Amino acid sequence: MIWLQLFYSFFKIGLFGFGGGYAMLSMIQGEVVTRHEWLTPQEFTDIIAISQMTPGPIGINSATYIGYTATGSVWGSVLATLALVLPSFIIMLILYRFFMRYHNNQHVTDTFAGLRPAVIGLIASAALVLMNSENFGSPTDDTRQFVASLLIFGAVLVANFFFRVNAILLIVLAGVAGFLIY
């Protein structure tokens, strides 16, 4: 049963995952954390951190990791990764044949005019959902961790957005900061 759910969840993520890695995170979160509770929000954030530091697309990394932890078997990883890639295969091969004829089609352009702004909202929601006490500490029970987390969050946001500091470097620095603070 878990195998079927795993396949179905990642097939859906692959099929509706418009807008690249970060937008896909919100789908993975919806299926894996909110719906099936295969991972806690904390574990999910840890996987994203690991994905950022290791090569390869975040989608593949999450599927491989979650496939293994949800089933305890390597085959879980194989199944989830396959399920994630399968819709791409089917759709890309179909699109390839029709692309030249349709990519300037008005209906396709209209559909994307609606999709593009929604994808930005998806990415924002992934960040909002993860701003919880599991990742930031509770403001009442653990004020020190909460304040430290807010400072790290603000510093990383500014460094990455305004100064284009590399994401991996920022994760490493945040890890060092965590080691020193706690």
Place this chain on the structure above:
Amino acid sequence: MIFLQLFWSFFKIGSFTIGGGYAMVPIIEEELVRKKGWIDSAEFIDMLALSQSAPGILAVNISIATGYRIKGLAGAITATLGTVLPSFIIILLIAMFFQRFQDNAVVERIFKGIRPAVVALIAAPVFKLGKSARINRYNVWIPVVAALLIWLLDFSPIWVVLIAGIGGYLYGVYKRREARK
């Protein structure tokens, strides 16, 4: 032989791109267009546009499109395997051993620092990508409503994508009908 080369090229691409997606694009172009000359750069742009308009992982979509262009279905499968395999192997090893480290006090301290940083790294592209998605004061409500539905009402992102796509399509049909009047 070409399959081995194809696999090796994409294996390299999969191994050396950290961060995925758009970070992979220049590396794929360098390998396939400039070094191997398997496709020309105009074709590469077309493949990129095609890959972006399909759902799924961008790097995987590009692998499928260029692999298919170079050597048909078998080429597409070979290229995709090459792209996926490095991260699959690395993450599998981490998944097998990370749980043992997770309860380690030092690892827990480090990850306590990393977690808010990761959330910030997800938040940053919202503003970066806002421009390329052509967000303006007429459609800014779309991302705001989408984010609030998912965040506060536990709406599935899949529905948001479906509704936004259908909405865009219907609005386009409506606009053209109005213009014709």
